[in-house]
Amino acid sequence: MRILIVDDVPGICEAIEIYLKIFKYDTFTANTTKQAVGICKYIEIDCIVTDLRLKKDDQGYDLIEKILANGYKGKIVTMTDYDDEKEKISEEIKNRIDLELTKPFLPSTLGNWIKENL
Numbered sequence: 379m380r381i382l383i384v385d386d387v388p389g390i391c392e393a394i395e396i397y398l399k400i401f402k403y404d405t406f407t408a409n410t411t412k413q414a415v416g417i418c419k420y421i422e423i424d425c426i427v428t429d430l431r432l433k434k435d436d437q438g439y440d441l442i443e444k445i446l447a448n449g450y451k452g453k454i455v456t457m458t459d460y461d462d463e464k465e466k467i468s469e470e471i472k473n474r475i476d477l478e479l480t481k482p483f484l485p486s487t488l489g490n491w492i493k494e495n496l
Contacts, residue, residue: 379496380404384414384428397485411441430458439467
């Protein structure tokens with residue numbers, strides 16, 4: 379399983395990546411939408427775990443919109459600590475999100491969901 383973790387805080391990417399590698403998942407990290415789209419262009423990703431609020435004009439829901447437009451069929455997990463970010467998401471994107479996590483969350487919550495759904 380290939381999992382892409384997207385967050386503008388490198389430490390969050392690293393913490394999630396370390397946890398998922400315990401279970402032998404292939405993990406990739408990105409800190410921007412541009413990086414994430416680039417990774418998805420060349421590597422078939424099974425699950426994207428993305429923060430909804432990245433830096434300034436770079437948002438997780440923009441990432442989701444772009445990857446869906448490029449034909450992404452895998453699972454989508456969102457993370458946020460801002461409820462107002464959820465309101466900005468279109469119904470089409472909301473319907474494609476498989477799991478919403480509110481920060482802070484236990485890594486095992488994500489790990490257990492991945493184990494059961496991938």
